[in-house]
Amino acid sequence: MENTREGQQGNPYIVLENLSKWFGDVLAVDDFNLEISRGEFVTLLGPSGSGKTTVLRMVAGFETPTSGQIYMDGHAMQDVPAEKRNSGMVFQSYTLFPHMTVAENIAFPLKMRGIPKDEMGAKVQDALNLIQLSKYGARLPRQLSGGQQQRVALARAVVFNPRVLLMDEPLGSLDKRLRDDMQLEIKRIQQEIGITVIYVTHDQSEALTMSERIVIMNLGVIQQIGSPDSLYERPTNQFVADFVGDTNLFECRVDAIAGQTCRIRTDNDTSFLIPYNPDINVGSIIHLALRPEQILIAAEDAPSVPNSLKAIVEERIYFGGVIRYMVRFGGGDIVMVHQPNRIGRMKIDIGNSYQFYWELSAPEIIGVDQKNVVDG
Secondary structure, eight states: OOOBOOOOTTSOSEEEEEEEEEETTEEEEEEEEEEEOTTOEEEEEOOTTSSHHHHHHHHHTSSOOSEEEEEETTEEOTTOOGGGSOEEEEOSSOOOOTTSOHHHHHHHHHHHTTOOHHHHHHHHHHHHHHTTOTTOTTSOGGGSOHHHHHHHHHHHHHTTOOSEEEEESTTTTSOHHHHHHHHHHHHHHHHHHTOEEEEEESOHHHHHHHOSEEEEEETTEEEEEEOHHHHHHSOSSHHHHHHSSOOEEEEEEEEEEETTEEEEEETTOOEEEEEOOTTOOTTOEEEEEEOGGGOEEESSSOOSOSEEEEEEEEEEEEOSSEEEEEEEETTSOEEEEEEEOOTTOOOOOTTOEEEEEEOTTOSEEEEEEGGGOOOO
């Protein structure tokens, strides 16, 4: 009897259940669990060696899980070979056939599935229209730009209406401007045809731009799952806070609790306030993340906010739309500050002292070490 899950409306479309994968004595993926809705765009994000591509290859059927189960549309996939899973795949290398025209490349998966010729032509033309290359069907791949070739690879992956589109670092070989354009193009196509996408990247900006949900991985283990804004604004641990965007990380001791605020102090004696949190006590050692764009600069007196400290500007890095400053507080803490590069911005000089301030709720607690609580 076929091993299935109920495929009723409202149930997850793809279920990855307790997936683990060993390569010899190396555990590449450790107890991975994820549910994906039909039409959702989910990104697996992490550094090299985090296990994200191994997960994708197990979904595709190119790797067999050591343990765990994969369900697609209610059907278990453990005995289904890759070619029978009805998955579209796009790689970093375009893998287009150089001797075939664009139209022939796109038609190839249809031909392999025995689609009649009279249907094939219409499907190929629809795919060409989708990627906005309707007049390029007769060209060879070498006559296209890198971005155009990647769009053809995408069209070939979706022309047969697959269950899921799997994308493994598809933009890695493109320059930055083209990569940025292709992010929006892939998202447009995904939304237009409503296909479910599992996307793999190590590029945080890609993940934040394109995804409905992001799965952050490290050393084969899921670190956090959430929407782009929740991961950026509310990281649950130091790895996520440090990997997604720029951030300042502090290890602090709780000095005092008064009403709805807590006074904390870093090892370098920088002291400031955070909101009261029931998980911490006087003497708790906590870990904080403070995004550099949350720190503002005042010429002299800062506005009336709980946290306002003086610091000396030690370094200035120009990024075009943003200017990054590395500033040193009195005790020695080095903090990153981002200032938007806009007309009328305050001029900041290296070596000068300025007032830096942030809202009470700006720092995010990413860890509490209750083992190190000491009497205050």
